[in-house]
Amino acid sequence: MYSSRVPGDRRPNAFARALARARADRAPLLDLTTSNPTQVGIRYPAGLLEPLADPAGLVHRPEPFGLRETREAVARDYARRRVTVDAARVVLTASTSEAYSFLFKLLCDPGQSDALTPAPSYPLFDHLTRLDGVRQRTYRLTYHGHWCTDPAELDDAWTSATRAALVVSPNNPTGSAIREDEAREVSGRCASRGAALILDEVFCDYPFEHPWPNPATLTDPACLVFRLGGLSKTVGLPQIKLGWIAVDGPAALVRDVLERLEWICDTYLSVSTPVQLAAPRLLADGAPVRSAILERIRLNYATLRRLVSDVDSVDLLHGDGGWSAVLRVPATTSEEQLVLALLDEDRIVVHPGFFFDFPHDAFVIVSLLPEPREFARGVARVLERVDAA
Ligand SMILES: Cc1ncc(COP(=O)(O)O)c(C=O)c1O
Structure with missing residues (x-):
């Protein structure tokens, strides 16, 4: 089969x-x-994309993490969901897929590091890990009336080379949002074993019924967490190409990863200025x-x-x-x-x-x-x- x-x-x-x-x-x-x-x-509102024509976009203002006003708009969008994010810890990317690539570059050594991915889940993880030379190890979600993250599955998949554990909440395609005890199990292991938690929340705006608790408030405070989001799902604009990473965790760790992430982002400078200038209005007008x-x-x-x-x-x-x-x-x-x-x-x-x-x-x-x-x-x-x- x-x-x-x-x-x-x-x-x-x-x-x-x-x-x-x-x-x-x-x-x-x-x-x-x-x-x-x-x-x-x-x-889609007729004038939704008009902000992309802002003449300010004629001036190139290279900023590795993106324009300050755009990062502030992303932080405000988290506040809409009652999540507190510091704009100084927001990093803009051209997509969530690119965010994964940057994080693999940051956290992993090509050919020598493992990342844990859930299964069933987003098929592109196969490609995203492989393209950055990261070895993918899957932990199986199990179904007991709802999908669960089994700690024994995590431990089986974990190796001394594991540098990141990926959680997708709600997950594609199972639709399962991570529960409080599961978030603690994953983040506790990441914190004690020197790995980072990559929390993909691209579908967080689409609950079938009730919104679920915010996983980042449920994670171990000693865990380094990268939350991922983007315009492609949040306002249904996959063609506009803007994603983001919100970094959270112990201050010294965050300082260190931001320094190294800045170097990666500065190498690519992949987010176009017109998109960055338009993003605050796209986020507001895309509601x-x-x-x-x-x-x-x-x-x-x-x-x-x-x-x-x-x-x-x-x-x-x-x-x-x-x-x-x-x-x-x-x-x-x-x-x-x-x-x-x-x-x-x-x-x-x-x-x-x-x-x-x-x-x-x-x-x-x-x-x-x-x-x-x-x-x-x-x-x-x-x-x-x-x-x-
Ligand atoms: C779970 C998940 N993460 C990330 C992405 C990619 O999002 P983007 O369009 O921002 O690269 C998708 C796309 O469907 C997805 O299902």
């Missing part, structure tokens, strides 16, 4: 080939994998986009719940938030056969569990972003096919 994994596995596989073929075809596809909010009928996306994912999640409740053979696994949901389906056929049948015969695209490194068959992952009628039609067809099998 795992020979057909997509991320990290550079061999061609049936699903990737079939998807490429289907996308090249003229006939429309119903895409239940989209992670692009700009192409699913979400309304209606965030609300529209939140409304969309909640509506689709409610539809999913209702449709799944009519089908005994399928479970909707519990998630706390984010842009995707996980269905457990009977393993009567392999995930690969199921997603290929949906693609070839129904022209519906869903992700198989193996795409996100689920431990066994059979899981189907759907994006909650699609237009609601299309979403309901696609999910109904997926359930029909699964139930018939």
Whole structure:
């Protein structure tokens, strides 16, 4: 089964080939994998991008961590979520992916350091670690009515070369937000074993129901924490390219890492001035986009719940938030056969569990972003096919 994994596995596989073929075809596809909010009928305010034309952008003001006013705007955005962040500890990057790369450069020695990543989780971790010469070691999340971080899994994955533990909260695609006891388990280990906690909160604005407690207030005060966020999810603008890192932890450690991080950022100076100048207004004026996306994912999640409740053979696994949901389906056929049948015969695209490194068959992952009628039609067809099998 795992020979057909997509991320990290550079061999061609049936699903990737079939998807490429289907996308090249003229006939429309119903895409239940989209992670692009700009192409699913979400309304963006007409003048939202006007601040990018600020004439002040004609002047280049190189600042390794970014313009002070932009870092202050990011700190204010944390305050919106009742999280206190010092603007002096905010570092701007061109994306969250770039933030990972900078942190791997900061924390790891190529070919000699390990980073712990959760599984199932974001497939790009395979590439992001590999591109910086970092060895990826996964710790499995386990499902007991909700997804849990198991301390024994962390310990099994941990080595003397572990320099960073990654936590995604809420996680993609499980939607699980880290709980208080789990945050303490991970951060306590990082603090006592000389590793840093990288806390990816890109989906933090999208709770399915109630917001969860802020993980950074739950972490060990001796732990060095890098919180990651960005415009791509916070205001649904992946094409604008702005991410950030907020550094927290013991003052001496933070001072030291900021000094070294400055050198890395200064080498690339990758965030464009127009984006930095526009960011304070994009963060403020993008609020209606965030609300529209939140409304969309909640509506689709409610539809999913209702449709799944009519089908005994399928479970909707519990998630706390984010842009995707996980269905457990009977393993009567392999995930690969199921997603290929949906693609070839129904022209519906869903992700198989193996795409996100689920431990066994059979899981189907759907994006909650699609237009609601299309979403309901696609999910109904997926359930029909699964139930018939
Ligand atoms: C968990 C997670 N982190 C980071 C990213 C990348 O975000 P960015 O567009 O800021 O690079 C994604 C994108 O989907 C994601 O799912």
